[in-house]
Amino acid sequence: MIQFWESGFEGSSMQNLVDRMGISRQSLYDTYGNKRELFEAALKKYRDEVIEPKLKELSDDSLSATHLIRRHLESIADGGDRMPIGCLVVRTATEISVQDSDIGRMLEDCVKLTRDTIQRVIERGQKSGEFDTSRPAGELAAVVIASGMGLQVMRRLPNQGRDIRPSVDAIMTGLRASATEH
Amino acid sequence: MIQFWESGFEGSSMQNLVDRMGISRQSLYDTYGNKRELFEAALKKYRDEVIEPKLKELSDDSLSATHLIRRHLESIADGGDRMPIGCLVVRTATEISVQDSDIGRMLEDCVKLTRDTIQRVIERGQKSGEFDTSRPAGELAAVVIASGMGLQVMRRLPNQGRDIRPSVDAIMTGLRASATEH
DNA sequence: ATAATATCGGACGGATCGGTCTATTATCGC
DNA sequence: GCGATAATAGACCGATCCGTCCGATATTAT
Numbered sequence: 001m002i003q004f005w006e007s008g009f010e011g012s013s014m015q016n017l018v019d020r021m022g023i024s025r026q027s028l029y030d031t032y033g034n035k036r037e038l039f040e041a042a043l044k045k046y047r048d049e050v051i052e053p054k055l056k057e058l059s060d061d062s063l064s065a066t067h068l069i070r071r072h073l074e075s076i077a078d079g080g081d082r083m084p085i086g087c088l089v090v091r092t093a094t095e096i097s098v099q100d101s102d103i104g105r106m107l108e109d110c111v112k113l114t115r116d117t118i119q120r121v122i123e124r125g126q127k128s129g130e131f132d133t134s135r136p137a138g139e140l141a142a143v144v145i146a147s148g149m150g151l152q153v154m155r156r157l158p159n160q161g162r163d164i165r166p167s168v169d170a171i172m173t174g175l176r177a178s179a180t181e182h
Numbered sequence: 183m184i185q186f187w188e189s190g191f192e193g194s195s196m197q198n199l200v201d202r203m204g205i206s207r208q209s210l211y212d213t214y215g216n217k218r219e220l221f222e223a224a225l226k227k228y229r230d231e232v233i234e235p236k237l238k239e240l241s242d243d244s245l246s247a248t249h250l251i252r253r254h255l256e257s258i259a260d261g262g263d264r265m266p267i268g269c270l271v272v273r274t275a276t277e278i279s280v281q282d283s284d285i286g287r288m289l290e291d292c293v294k295l296t297r298d299t300i301q302r303v304i305e306r307g308q309k310s311g312e313f314d315t316s317r318p319a320g321e322l323a324a325v326v327i328a329s330g331m332g333l334q335v336m337r338r339l340p341n342q343g344r345d346i347r348p349s350v351d352a353i354m355t356g357l358r359a360s361a362t363e364h
Numbered sequence: 365a366t367a368a369t370a371t372c373g374g375a376c377g378g379a380t381c382g383g384t385c386t387a388t389t390a391t392c393g394c
Numbered sequence: 395g396c397g398a399t400a401a402t403a404g405a406c407c408g409a410t411c412c413g414t415c416c417g418a419t420a421t422t423a424t
Contacts, residue, residue, distance in 0.1 A: 010193050013410075014413080015410085015411085023371080024371060024374095025372090026373085027370080029414080030370085030371085035413090090276060090335050093338045094276045094277070094335060104340045105340065107339055111339060139351065142345050142348070142349040143349055143352045143356065146332030146353075147325065149332035150329055150331035153272050153275050153331045153332075157293060159290060166321050166324070167321060169321065170321040170325045171356070173316065174357065175356065197380085205401080207404090208384090208402070209401055212400085216382075217383090
């Protein structure tokens with residue numbers, strides 16, 4: 001997962017993967033079949049071990065919706081300790097010619113899962129008056145998703161990383177929007 | 183440019199490029215040196231022939247700032263006639279290990295160029311009362327950039343393409359934000 | 365202990381990779 | 395017409411690609 005995350009599908013050779021996984025080449029093929037199936041397994045692992053924990057953090061109803069969304073976006077800038085820069089889903093979406101392949105469907109599932117979770121947070125924030133109610137929560141969630149993806153891309157550029165933090169503030173302001181009209 | 187745009191750097195072989203460029207392999211190497219330099223030339227071409235025209239459209243002061251930004255975001259969903267899906271800059275940023283290479287600097291220039299142009303539009307929209315003035319125009323521009331990049335990524339997913347249009351509406355609402363407070 | 369099953373290192377194969385070389389043919393300035 | 399330059403096709407190079415095969419060594423179950 002880390003190898004694919006760092007170097008993408010085409011950029012990761014089976015030799016790279018053998019070296020980093022610590023098992024023999026033959027065992028790798030016996031277990032996963034081929035490179036593509038191995039990649040799908042890595043993508044599943046990414047969903048379970050990277051995305052899911054983030055969604056769990058978003059489901060803590062003891063914190064305000066504003067706080068949760070802000071923390072979610074800021075965690076993109078922080079990027080964790082020893083994790084690769086960016087997001088495997090974003091990377092794969094841009095790399096693989098998607099159409100309607102298995103991988104394409106998995107990517108879409110990841111996005112949909114995240115979107116639903118964020119939507120639930122936003123619905124709560126709308127009820128509490130924190131967020132704009134002039135737009136359906138699903139649309140605002142889509143904006144959060146898209147903005148987050150954009151920040152993931154931005155973070156890969158050399159000197160744009162520092163512009164992320166203030167961008168988060170502006171995004172949060174945008175979500176409040178006409179909520180202040182009430 | 184189209185080949186790299188469609189298939190990325192690693193995903194494009196010199197043979198692919200020779201075939202699509204309609205010149206001989208030797209001429210290609212005589213003219214561009216190697217694959218990396220050819221890619222840089224393609225990236226320059228993308229800036230001049232794809233990005234620049236878009237920026238020119240954004241500089242038409244006879245149209246309202248709202249209209250310009252909206253059209254800019256919607257053009258990502260439309261994606262043009264026979265152009266590849268997505269954005270070469272976004273694709274390259276996620277693919278190439280950037281750090282401080284020549285390519286990284288070129289990508290950053292592209293982003294900065296676009297950001298400055300959008301910032302100018304937003305400043306105009308702030309003066310006219312269309313956009314939120316509680317945030318510096320640069321930050322709002324960064325949000326537009328990030329959101330646009332996110333839409334580019336989203337557009338590569340199988341069935342997420344249709345969610346883009348309403349997202350644009352929500353983004354535009356976010357830019358108006360507390361402008362309605364005045 | 366023995367048979368069955370994993371796991372291993374490492375060689376191997378056909379294909380493709382980026383890049384170079386050579387020899388031939390167009391093109392063009394004068 | 396002729397020498398110089400540009401462009402061509404195609405063989406060729408070592409390296410690497412993904413994937414397979416093999417024989418040896420652990421591991422496990424009975």
